[in-house]
Amino acid sequence: MKAALAIFGLLCCLGSLVAAASEGDHDAAKRLRDAGNIVPLEMILEDARGRHGGRVIEIELEREHGVYVYEVEFVDEQGAVHEYYYDAGDGRFLREKQGETEH
Numbered sequence: 001m002k003a004a005l006a007i008f009g010l011l012c013c014l015g016s017l018v019a020a021a022s023e024g025d026h027d028a029a030k031r032l033r034d035a036g037n038i039v040p041l042e043m044i045l046e047d048a049r050g051r052h053g054g055r056v057i058e059i060e061l062e063r064e065h066g067v068y069v070y071e072v073e074f075v076d077e078q079g080a081v082h083e084y085y086y087d088a089g090d091g092r093f094l095r096e097k098q099g100e101t102e103h
Contacts, residue, residue: 029061038068038088047093048072048084057081061088069094
């Protein structure tokens with residue numbers, strides 16, 4: 001139940017994180033997903049959680065060089081931030097970046 005509520009909350013917040021032209025809202029992300037332009041966020045979160053445990057602190061959907069990219073940030077038990085980048089079109093893992101420590 002907690003996982004379902006967390007995913008729902010993330011999906012609700014996704015609208016404010018979408019960096020798509022003039023459509024920076026949940027509806028734009030839903031249209032992209034429904035049109036088959038991006039994979040569902042749930043697919044990305046499942047893979048990201050399998051790569052590293054921790055708590056999701058931010059999710060962004062951005063357009064980089066004409067390609068939609070999901071950025072998922074986790075914070076681990078030691079407070080280190082891990083960023084995972086995925087091709088939003090096919091869900092392919094692109095890269096990891098380990099950031100600073102969250103305070």
